[in-house]
Amino acid sequence: MKKSLLITFIVLTYLIVGCTQEETMKESSEQNGKTEKVYAKEENTKGKKINEFTLTAQEKEWKLSPDKTIQALTYNGTVPGEEIRVKEGEVVKVHLKNTIKEPVTIHWHGVPLSNKQDGIPGVTQDAVPQGETYTYEFVANHPGTYWYHTHQNGVEQMDKGLYGTLIVEPKEGTNVDRDYTLVVDEWESGEKEEESNDGHMGDTHGSMMEHDMSSYDIYTINGKTYDNSKPLVVRKGDRVKLRFINAGYMVHKLHIPVDYRVTHVDGQKVNEPRKNEGTLLEIAPGERYDIEFKADGEGNFTIDRHGESEANHKMRVDVVYEEESITNQLNHTNSLETVDITKLGEGATAPFSLDDEFDIEYEMDLNATMDMSEGDMGMAWTINGETFPEVPPFKVNKNDKVKVTMKNDSRDNSTHPMHLHGHFFQVLSKNGEPLKGAPIIKDTLNVKPGETYEIAFLADNPGDWLFHCHDLHHASNGMVTMVKYTNFQPFYEDNGKVDNQPE
Known part of the structure; x- marks a missing residue:
């Protein structure tokens, strides 16, 4: 009997101690593991250079082409809006002042900043009403090509031009002689709708299960068609960087008729980028591609959009040499190969692989x-x-x-x-x-x-x-x-x- 009681006591003690240890481990796990409270990161600006800007959302007439002027929504009166260019590790402080009737915000597209600064109405802030000002402040820790745009009713406000560019240069510099930013976009002239209303076109929105964009019949680079823009100027021997940003809703294929390398995608470096020989660079909405080429002096050339639309020949830009002696124009090759993002550069150590165990x-x-x-x-x-x-x-x-x-x-x-x-x-x-x-x-x-x-x-x-x-x-x-x-x-x-x- 005594032996039986002793065994029972030992078993009960073991169970109690075991349960207590299990609860302790569970509590410890909850405190130190994945159930602890988490907060939006704080932007530590102490001791850093502060670059301060004011971006005013305003309605303004904007001349897309010699024969087409629109009522645009702009940041500081231009399309794209004022370029913000800072160095890695510096602070971006922006005062958004709204003068248009609709509320607006600024989203910093691609920048991994604090959730508090993301600019999403109804999620991270109220949109900014007319007559009010709102301040964004964050550290530009990641060099690259980014852009900013409204996220309030963006389908309409961005369509009218409410966006701009954000360039974060690396601490060590860009090591290029020329650095140009080219924002591609598309616009509606209204002529397609008028033709449809007159019965000449029928349904411009296509069949019941077709996504049609034919009403977008004006294509621009930096808010202007080819016949309303200026060329990109280079000198023989220059190392030239072109930063492409797609601020529209259509995919655009640009033919670049010289040898170039895609050095960055969405602002992030490509390891040992491979040479592309006169290929098509395909840029989807929201994407960014940085390319670099050597201005070898063989001739001026044109970067243009490929596709079936009549608007294509308006989305182009000339690259011309300062030297008067270089007057010949390089011809486009017949190659229509598109740059493949799976083959941009050489293999390297990466953060993840398919062999990883994912949570x-x-x-x-x-x-x-x-x-x-x-x-x-x-x-x-x-x-x-x-x-x-x-x-x-x-x-x-x-x-x-x-x-x-x-x-x-x-x-x-x-x-x-x-x-x-x-x-x-x-x-x-x-x-x-x-x-x-x-x-x-x-x-x-x-x-x-x-x-x-x-x-x-x-x-x-x-x-x-x-x-x-x-x-x-x-x-x-x-x-x-x-x-x-x-x-x-x-x-x-x-x-x-x-x-x-x-x-």
């Missing part, structure tokens, strides 16, 4: 459907069969390694340039084939019909972040989701005072 994996089925919610039949673009805000968010823990598979099944045959806020991601594979060349780090990736990409990112920037298609026609009609951090402590609450429209 979280998500799949995004990108598709289209007919929307009857408003009583009128129209297009809706979906993620996993849902439209925003009904799309379930990605839920991540701080420091999770996240893999996302994006597949474009859109029945309207449209492309989807998917943009992730607040993070860079690595492209792991395309259509099931692992990338073998230079690691490709981006924040915007164009997924064409039938294509599948695997990407990965580190969840190291707590907040509520948008992940959406940067053809804002698609975003404003559903193709938006969010990345939400577990136990994130909100700093903003939408109190309903402003009509916030995040897309």
Whole structure:
């Protein structure tokens, strides 16, 4: 009997101690692990050079071409808006002053800043009403080519010109002689709509399951057509950098008829970039590509857009030499090969690989459907069969390694340039084939019909972040989701005072 009692006592003691240890370990895990409260990072500006700007959102007449002037929405009166150019590690402090009737914001596209500075109405701030001022402040820790634009009803406000460029130069300098930024975009003249109303064109929006952009019939570089712009000037021997940014909603293919190298994608370096010989550079909405070439003095040349539209010959720019002796014009080659982002440079150590163990994996089925919610039949673009805000968010823990598979099944045959806020991601594979060349780090990736990409990112920037298609026609009609951090402590609450429209 005594022996039995002793055994029972030992067993009970073991169970109690074991349970206590388990609870202690659980509490410790909760305190130190993935259930602890997380906060938006603070921008540490102490002791750093502060570059201060004022960007005024204003309506202004803007001359796209000699025969077409529009009422544009601008930052500081120009399209694109004033260029912000700073050095790596410096502070960007911008006072946004709004003088137009609609509320506006500024989103710093591609910059992995604090969630507090992301400029998303209804998510990180109220949009700024007419007559009011709002200040953004962040440290430009990541050199590269970026841009800024409104995120309030962006499908309309950006379409009217409310965007600008942000260049963060590396501390060691760019090591180039000429540095030009070229923003491509497309505009509606209104003539297609007038023809349609007169019965001459029929339905300019195409068939029921077709995404049609034919009403965009003016193509520009830096807000101007070819016959309303100036050439890029170089000298023989110059090392020339061209920074291309797509601020529109269409994919543009630019033919560059000289040997060049793609040195950066979305601002991030390409390892040992390979030479491209007179190829087409394809730039999707939201993407940026930096190229470099040597001005060898063999002749002036033109960079132009390829495609079937009549507007193509307006999207071009001349590169001319200062030397009067160089007057010959280089002819375009017949090559129509498009630059392949999977073959931009040589292989190197990368943050992720397909062999990694990921904490979280998500799949995004990108598709289209007919929307009857408003009583009128129209297009809706979906993620996993849902439209925003009904799309379930990605839920991540701080420091999770996240893999996302994006597949474009859109029945309207449209492309989807998917943009992730607040993070860079690595492209792991395309259509099931692992990338073998230079690691490709981006924040915007164009997924064409039938294509599948695997990407990965580190969840190291707590907040509520948008992940959406940067053809804002698609975003404003559903193709938006969010990345939400577990136990994130909100700093903003939408109190309903402003009509916030995040897309």
